[in-house]
Amino acid sequence: MGTLQLKMLKLFFLLTFTGICLAQNDIRLSVFTVTSKSMTVQWSGHTGASSYKITATPKNSPERPVFAQFGGNTVMGSVNSLSPNTVYTMQLEAMDNNLRVLSSAKTEETTAPDVPSIGQAYSKNSDSITVEFTEVSGATSYILRAESKTGDFFKESTVSSSPGTIVELQPYTDYVLSVMSVNSGGRSQPSYPTEARTVVMAPNLNTSSPTNGTILVTWDPVKDAVLYTLVIIREGSSTRLKLNTTDTTVTFDDLEPGTTYCIKGTAWDSEGRTGDDVTACQITRPQSPDVTHVQVTPGRALGIAVFWSQVRGANLYLVWTSNGQNCSTENNYCYINPADCGQNHSVYVIAYNDAGPSSPSQPANYITYPCPPENIWVEEPRAGNCSVMWDGVPLVEYYMAFIKRDDGMETFCNTSVTTCPFSCMCGYTYLTTVFPYNQAGSSPYGHVRNYTTIPCCPQDVMIKLVSTETLEIMWTPVKGAELYETTAAQTKDVIHCNDTAPVCALSDLSCNTAYSVTVTPCSDLRGCNHTCKPQTHETAPCTPEILNMTQTNSSTYRIFITTPNTPNTNYTITATGRYDRQICQSMNSSCVLTQLPCGSVYEVTAVATTAVGKSLPGFSKTLETGPCCPMSVNVTQVTQAMTNVTWSPSTGARSFITSLTSPRGYAKCHTLDTNCLMGCITCGTNYSVNLEAISSTGQKSECKYRGFSSSACCPTGVKLYRRTNNTLRVYWRSLGPQIYNHTVELYGTGANYTCMAAAGSMYCDIQEETCGDVYTVVAAPVEKYGSKVTFCQPRTYSVPCPGSNAGMVISRARRSVN
Numbered sequence: 001m002g003t004l005q006l007k008m009l010k011l012f013f014l015l016t017f018t019g020i021c022l023a024q025n026d027i028r029l030s031v032f033t034v035t036s037k038s039m040t041v042q043w044s045g046h047t048g049a050s051s052y053k054i055t056a057t058p059k060n061s062p063e064r065p066v067f068a069q070f071g072g073n074t075v076m077g078s079v080n081s082l083s084p085n086t087v088y089t090m091q092l093e094a095m096d097n098n099l100r101v102l103s104s105a106k107t108e109e110t111t112a113p114d115v116p117s118i119g120q121a122y123s124k125n126s127d128s129i130t131v132e133f134t135e136v137s138g139a140t141s142y143i144l145r146a147e148s149k150t151g152d153f154f155k156e157s158t159v160s161s162s163p164g165t166i167v168e169l170q171p172y173t174d175y176v177l178s179v180m181s182v183n184s185g186g187r188s189q190p191s192y193p194t195e196a197r198t199v200v201m202a203p204n205l206n207t208s209s210p211t212n213g214t215i216l217v218t219w220d221p222v223k224d225a226v227l228y229t230l231v232i233i234r235e236g237s238s239t240r241l242k243l244n245t246t247d248t249t250v251t252f253d254d255l256e257p258g259t260t261y262c263i264k265g266t267a268w269d270s271e272g273r274t275g276d277d278v279t280a281c282q283i284t285r286p287q288s289p290d291v292t293h294v295q296v297t298p299g300r301a302l303g304i305a306v307f308w309s310q311v312r313g314a315n316l317y318l319v320w321t322s323n324g325q326n327c328s329t330e331n332n333y334c335y336i337n338p339a340d341c342g343q344n345h346s347v348y349v350i351a352y353n354d355a356g357p358s359s360p361s362q363p364a365n366y367i368t369y370p371c372p373p374e375n376i377w378v379e380e381p382r383a384g385n386c387s388v389m390w391d392g393v394p395l396v397e398y399y400m401a402f403i404k405r406d407d408g409m410e411t412f413c414n415t416s417v418t419t420c421p422f423s424c425m426c427g428y429t430y431l432t433t434v435f436p437y438n439q440a441g442s443s444p445y446g447h448v449r450n451y452t453t454i455p456c457c458p459q460d461v462m463i464k465l466v467s468t469e470t471l472e473i474m475w476t477p478v479k480g481a482e483l484y485e486t487t488a489a490q491t492k493d494v495i496h497c498n499d500t501a502p503v504c505a506l507s508d509l510s511c512n513t514a515y516s517v518t519v520t521p522c523s524d525l526r527g528c529n530h531t532c533k534p535q536t537h538e539t540a541p542c543t544p545e546i547l548n549m550t551q552t553n554s555s556t557y558r559i560f561i562t563t564p565n566t567p568n569t570n571y572t573i574t575a576t577g578r579y580d581r582q583i584c585q586s587m588n589s590s591c592v593l594t595q596l597p598c599g600s601v602y603e604v605t606a607v608a609t610t611a612v613g614k615s616l617p618g619f620s621k622t623l624e625t626g627p628c629c630p631m632s633v634n635v636t637q638v639t640q641a642m643t644n645v646t647w648s649p650s651t652g653a654r655s656f657i658t659s660l661t662s663p664r665g666y667a668k669c670h671t672l673d674t675n676c677l678m679g680c681i682t683c684g685t686n687y688s689v690n691l692e693a694i695s696s697t698g699q700k701s702e703c704k705y706r707g708f709s710s711s712a713c714c715p716t717g718v719k720l721y722r723r724t725n726n727t728l729r730v731y732w733r734s735l736g737p738q739i740y741n742h743t744v745e746l747y748g749t750g751a752n753y754t755c756m757a758a759a760g761s762m763y764c765d766i767q768e769e770t771c772g773d774v775y776t777v778v779a780a781p782v783e784k785y786g787s788k789v790t791f792c793q794p795r796t797y798s799v800p801c802p803g804s805n806a807g808m809v810i811s812r813a814r815r816s817v818n
Helices: 003-014
Strands: 029-034 039-043 051-058 066-071 076-079 087-095 101-110 118-125 128-133 141-148 154-159 164-166 174-183 194-197 206-208 215-218 227-234 240-245 249-252 260-268 274-283 291-297 303-308 316-321 326-329 333-336 344-353 364-367 376-382 385-390 398-405 410-415 419-423 429-438 448-452 462-467 470-474 483-488 495-499 503-506 514-523 535-538 546-553 556-561 570-576 581-586 590-593 601-609 621-624 633-637 643-647 655-662 665-671 675-678 686-694 700-709 716-722 727-733 741-747 752-757 763-767 774-782 795-798 810-815
Touching (some): 051 076, 118 174, 128 174, 141 164, 206 274, 215 274, 291 344, 326 333, 385 398, 398 419, 462 535, 495 503, 546 621, 581 590, 643 655, 727 741
Antiparallel strands (some): 141 154, 174 194, 206 215, 215 249, 291 303, 303 333, 344 364, 376 385, 483 495, 483 514, 556 590, 655 665, 686 700, 716 727, 795 810
């Protein structure tokens, strides 16, 4: 196979075939473009071919075949002048220079249907255009194409027949429309285009019913609309009313109340075409109902029953009265509860539906029973002559007054005025009530008022002091008195007792005061007799209170008190401790208590004494002497920066504040124990030791003790070096003054070494026996008397043998856990 044939075969495998290939020998043929009058074919080349011949023979048709011939270097060609919707057998023949056929291939393909033609295109809706076109033979469907004239919109829709509609368009917009026929072979060429414009949108109608005979329709202006048409029709009727307008608001008058109307709205463009239409239905407001009957319901709970005639189109009724009461219902009657007595009002009814309320009905007046008098009382201008009196009420024709005595005797009077006289006796109780009447009847109930004649004043009143601030009063009972009120003039006549018993205790009185006491007899209905004479008695002295307690020396305190009584009052101050009691007396405002030990607690009270008696003890105050200082304090150093301070117990102390102070800093601790672990200690420093003992109430005692010196400072920057002569040198830096000797200890796996460095020296050399060991190094100062500081931290080092390192040891920088 030649180079050209290889290239043609490679091209053949890259193609997408849309037809069926019928191969003979080694040439292949495919059809990939089909229209109603042409087919485009492609084939693989054949070696030695100088030309190619394509024959399109109609199948099952008497039409003559169509030929096309191409050069030997061509692999694609078109056959034209074919018949629409016809099945063709496509034969390809490869020929040499002698027109001898070298190879051939066949395939079958159907041409697309004929191109349809558009009859007309029109728009009935603002988002669509309908196209009427000629249907062509052999077409299984049609494709409608719409393009905007500006080229920014393109849409195709498939339809089965004419007419077809393409949707999702914009209102009042020009489009270029074409149609293509489709069968199994493909689609035809687009038809000759035509132009059409969509119609305008429908107005968005907003409806309301301002009155029961009108409907108001409003809408926003529609773009590109020049005229609007509204058609209104009543529900259930075929009569229509049509209205053209250029406004955006229309009011329909003379409509039936409570009736639903539907309004259809359409917009017109400047070309006289109608756009979309929209329908909105609106009910008119209902007609005003007529009140037919208003009835006051009988019984003690007054109510109003209202009846009216139903109106068309109403789904709710609201009833309200001129005094603000209301009720609502779907029926033609309603109850208003409760109704006030003595009222002359009007009632109205309003009908509602979805459009709103009707106008109120004509008012219907009604009157209720009269109210009973709110205020009834009895006056007794002279003993034995009484009158029932009351406040007048409206809408009354006359009154009936009833008077009943507590022994059962009863009398009444009928009057048009507001008073009724009757005979009354001392010591009796009278029950009175009044019923007013009008044309609706009597009031459903009447208020009952009690009246009792004034009782006499009690005799033989006796007063005695039963406690420091309480007086007991006793007397003989009197006729007609149901209870007694006991007052004292000095308490602004506040009632201390209100009881039926002939005894009273006036408590919570002011101390050291003379009281004028009055016993007043009372009855529940009549009131009290305020003509009784008072008697006088004095209360016990006032309780002194402790103002302040000051310490004059370690065991002496001066107590300051109030002096609320007369000058001839004696005051006694008592201090009670756990094991002893101290007492002092004075006629003035201070007193001295002596010999009070430290760490003790006393309860201190004061009592006043006069000729009447003793006062109550005043409020006690706690006197706490300062806590005792601990006998001993011991300071022990735990680490280089921490100390443990302990001390002996202290009487009266609950907590302690211990402090160690030096010019280089201080440490402080507050604890409840007798020991304290304190940090922030500086090595090699002298500290003063102070302790503050604090009681549970905050009393403090300052205690000072012998000073304390912290241990010498541990060296820092400890390093270990190997020297050339198989010695190890330990080097360090000292923080404090270089006045201490230093001891160095090396602990290895194979040997342990120790050396001592004099004061001022900062290194120590050790002769090593075996190289390559790991050492733990501890360097510490040695204080006076040969004691070594035990707080210094060990360090671990790895020391390689000579030649394996540069000579300096490598520190692992890890502390020992010991």
